[in-house]
Amino acid sequence: MFFVIPCIDTFKIVDLRVLSFDVPPQEILSRDSVTVSVEAVIYFRISNPIISVTNVNDAQFSTKLLAQxxxxxxxxxxxxxxxxxxxxNISSVxxxxxxxGTEPWGVxxxxxxxxxxxxxxxxTRAMAAEAEASRDARARVIAADGEKNASR
Structure with a gap:
């Protein structure tokens, strides 16, 4: 049994279960200057509820922003x-x-x-066209080798 004195004491309920959230689509410019949209899912839990309440205002929201x-x-x-x-490899890094980054927050x-x-x-269209051209080139080389062998 706990007594809470109004206007002096406060209490906060902290969920210790594993929580998950979707990282909204992030438009990312890769190292080779290609824009890519990436979505991810993060699974986390509050490991130390006292630290998560005292060291950061909202541990869940802060974790979401840091994840993005x-x-x-x-x-x-x-x-x-x-x-x-x-x-x-990207997921593990x-x-x-x-x-x-979230260890000091108790997360x-x-x-x-x-x-x-x-x-x-x-x-996507350019990559498909390139793959099709590559397949056509290989088909022509194979056909030319077949004709060469037939003429011998």
Whole structure:
């Protein structure tokens, strides 16, 4: 039983369960100057409720803001091909940086997952056209080799 004296004491309820939130789509300029839209999911929990209440005004909101900026910073150092190929590595680096940043707030980041990576439509079309041209070139080389062998 706790007694709360009005106007002097305050209390705050802290949820110690694992919480998750979606990082809204972040428009990121990669190292090779390509704009990419990235979404992620962050799983975290309050590890020390006393520190989370005393050291930061709103630990959940602060963690969300830090997650957005950390995701932008980590992905800004990667090229487009690295972003598309190394999702697990990016997730683990982001998790490590977030966990170090939120430790003084009494927050433990447990998992970071890259949910979606969207490329601009023009870039998608250009990549598809390049792949099609490459396939056509290989088909012509194979056909020319076949004709060469047939003429022998």
């Amino acid at each position: 900026t950390t995701l932008r910073n980590v992905l800004g150092t990667k090229t487009l091909s690295e972003i598309l190929q190394e999702r697990d 982001t998790e490590k940086v977030l966990d170090e 433990k980041v447990q998992r970071v997952e890259i949910k979606d990576i969207r490329l601009p439509h023009q870039l």
